[in-house]
Amino acid sequence: MDESALHEKPAEFLAALRDHAGVCDAQSILPADDHYVCHCTCGRWDVSAATREEGLALARAHTAEPGG
Ligand SMILES: [Zn+2]
Secondary structure (H helix, E strand, C coil): CCCCCCCCCCCHHHHHHCCCCCCCCCEEEEECCCCEEEEECCCEEEECCCCHHHHHHHHHHHHHCCCC
């Protein structure tokens, strides 16, 4: 499987997310009102950050967790 392949359909994207469940494959940091919502593909990391920079730092800390 080519993990870098683009997922053109939402269903394919969701299937890919499920394939990667439990794996810290990618983190998203999305603006929401006055803060940022951070999510990880492992599905066990959903936090909010005051700034995008803070979100990136939290994401780095999350993926650096031993055994994560
Ligand atoms: Zn994760």
